[in-house]
Amino acid sequence: MADADVPTAVPARGVSARNPQQPAIRVGPPSRGRRRARLVIKHIDPWTAMKVTFVVSLALLVIGVVAVAIVYAVLGGMGVWDQINNLVNEVAPTTASQALRNPFSASRVITITAAVGAINVIILTALATLGAAIYNVIADLVGGIEVTLTEP
Secondary structure (H helix, E strand, O other), rough: OOOHHHHHHEOOOOOHHHHHHHOOOOOEOOOOOOOOOEEEEEEHHHHHHHHHHOOOHHHHHHHHHHHHHHHHHHHHHOOOOHHHHHHHHHHOOOOOOOOHHOOOHHHHHHHHHHHHHHHHHHHHHHHHHHHHHHHHHHHHHHOOEEEEEEEO
């Protein structure tokens, strides 16, 4: 038997020689570089895809509403909205409703942003769930996606 074929004793990760409860060495084949694992993704659980997409979509909704509120506040501090509202008041006829007198109020902009975000949550969740189900059907036909993982 050649020396290269003999298993060598390698200290286990995180094991100290002072603690007798833990093994001091790990016996295994000699290290020959990076290990590789070839995996095939054949099934994505639609329920899990739905839950993950729903949570990510909700996070995006919150981030979007906060971002719009910050941008609205910054532009409001610069007087942009007052100028736009004054322009609308000058151009609109005097018989226009009160809703048209102040079209870019903070409550209206944030409400529209939240409504669009809520619709986005529903659509993204449904599309991800449908996508997982379609992937499962296609993976049954063609065998899935092959992924190769390597150690750094």
